[in-house]
Amino acid sequence: MSLFVARIVCLAGLLGWGSELLAADPSPLEKQQEAISLMRVKGQQLYLSEVDGETCCSLCLKQPSDREINALPYLPAVTQLEIQGCKLSPENVQQIAQLNRIEKLIVERCEFPRESLAFLKHLTSLEKLYLRHCKFDGASLSELGSLDALYYVRLEDCDLEDTGYLVLPTEMEHLQRVFVYDTFVNRWSFRRLLASSYLTSLRFRDPKITDDFLDDVTPGENLRYIRIADSISEKAVRKFRRRFPKVNLFH
Numbered sequence: 607m608s609l610f611v612a613r614i615v616c617l618a619g620l621l622g623w624g625s626e627l628l629a630a631d632p633s634p635l636e637k638q639q640e641a642i643s644l645m646r647v648k649g650q651q652l653y654l655s656e657v658d659g660e661t662c663c664s665l666c667l668k669q670p671s672d673r674e675i676n677a678l679p680y681l682p683a684v685t686q687l688e689i690q691g692c693k694l695s696p697e698n699v700q701q702i703a704q705l706n707r708i709e710k711l712i713v714e715r716c717e718f719p720r721e722s723l724a725f726l727k728h729l730t731s732l733e734k735l736y737l738r739h740c741k742f743d744g745a746s747l748s749e750l751g752s753l754d755a756l757y758y759v760r761l762e763d764c765d766l767e768d769t770g771y772l773v774l775p776t777e778m779e780h781l782q783r784v785f786v787y788d789t790f791v792n793r794w795s796f797r798r799l800l801a802s803s804y805l806t807s808l809r810f811r812d813p814k815i816t817d818d819f820l821d822d823v824t825p826g827e828n829l830r831y832i833r834i835a836d837s838i839s840e841k842a843v844r845k846f847r848r849r850f851p852k853v854n855l856f857h
Contacts, residue, residue, distance in 0.1 A: 634680075641677040648674055654682060662707070666690070672698065679704045685731075688712040695719060703728035709755070714738040721767045722746040727753065734758045741765040744772040744795070751775030763788040771795050774802065782828075783807040790814050802826045811835040817842035825853050833857070 632640070645652040651666040664686035667674060675698045678684065684705045689712070694702075696719045703725045711732060721743040726732070733755050744766035750756065757780040766772060770792035774781070781804055790812055791799070796819050799808060803826045815837045825832075833856045846855050 637680040638682060641680040642682075644674060644677050645681070650674065652681075657685075667692075675701050678702065683707040686710045688714070689716055690714045691716065693717040699725040706730050708732055710734045710736075712736040712738070713740055716740055718742050724749040726750055729753065730755070732756050734760075736760045736762075737764055738762045739764065741767060743767045744770070744791070748773040748775055751778060753781075754779035756781050758783050760785040761787065761789045766790065772799065774799070778804050781805065783809075785809040787811040793819055797823050800825050800829065800832070803828065805829055807831040809833045809835075811837075813837045820846050825850055829853055831856075 642652065642654075645665065648671075650668065650670070653664045655662055655664075661682040662685045663682045665678075665681070665684060666688040667690065669691045670689065672695070675692075675694075678687075678701050685707055687702075687705065687708055687710075689702075691714070692698075694716055699719060706729060708729050709731055711726075711729065711734070713736070715738070718740070721741060723737075723742050723746040726735070727749050730753065732753050735756065735758070737760070739762070742764065745768050747759075756778065759774075759781065761772075762785075766789065770790045772786070772789075772791045772795040774784070784799065784805060784807075786799075786809065788811055791810075796810075796815065799805065800823050805826060806828050808829065808831070810833070813836070815834055817838050820838065820842055830852070831854050835857065838857050840857070843855055843857055846853075
């Protein structure tokens with residue numbers, strides 16, 4: 607190797623160009639190792655484990671760059687992912703949508719393209735979804751009907767862009783529990799959630815949910831537990847219990 611080439615290779619290594627110059631087409635294993643190294647160099651919390659002989663990982667990304675998000679599909683099977691504090695581009699969500707092994711997803715203080723969560727419908731292994739301090743179009747959750755494994759959804763201090771509309775799919779295979787904390791849902795959405803045929807448990811915490819929200823509601827056939835924290839009266843609770851004795855309403 608000439609001195610000139612040696613200098614170029616050394617410079618490429620210092621600038622992070624080494625893999626592109628030395629290996630024009632890195633193997634899947636090399637890409638995986640590069641992705642793991644990137645997460646560790648950037649100080650992201652990456653945990654690897656063996657499950658049935660397969661390497662899996664859980665990952666917490668804090669204020670990730672595009673480079674880190676673009677590396678996600680090359681990691682070992684991601685089963686748990688937490689993303690905090692970033693503005694997700696259409697290209698970013700396309701990378702996340704490839705992670706069809708995710709079972710638990712936590713998204714905190716993030717912005718979504720066009721405020722839509724429709725990209726989540728590609729996460730076909732998703733079981734638990736947590737959204738905290740996010741702004742999005744609540745009606746976009748209606749597109750998650752393909753998530754047959756999803757059984758738990760939790761919203762905390764979120765801003766529903768479409769004036770409090772929170773719309774879940776008409777039918778879901780396993781979804782049973784929905785928690786809505788410090789997130790305003792309008793009266794129409796509240797009634798629709800209570801009337802769901804598949805939900806068994808609902809929890810709300812929002813001072814805007816008042817006694818009149820319980821007027822003219824009809825709980826779904828499988829709903830057994832409702833908690834509305836602090837915002838409704840004991841009188842409204844007793845009235846509801848007389849009408850629907852099989853549903854446990856607490857406040």
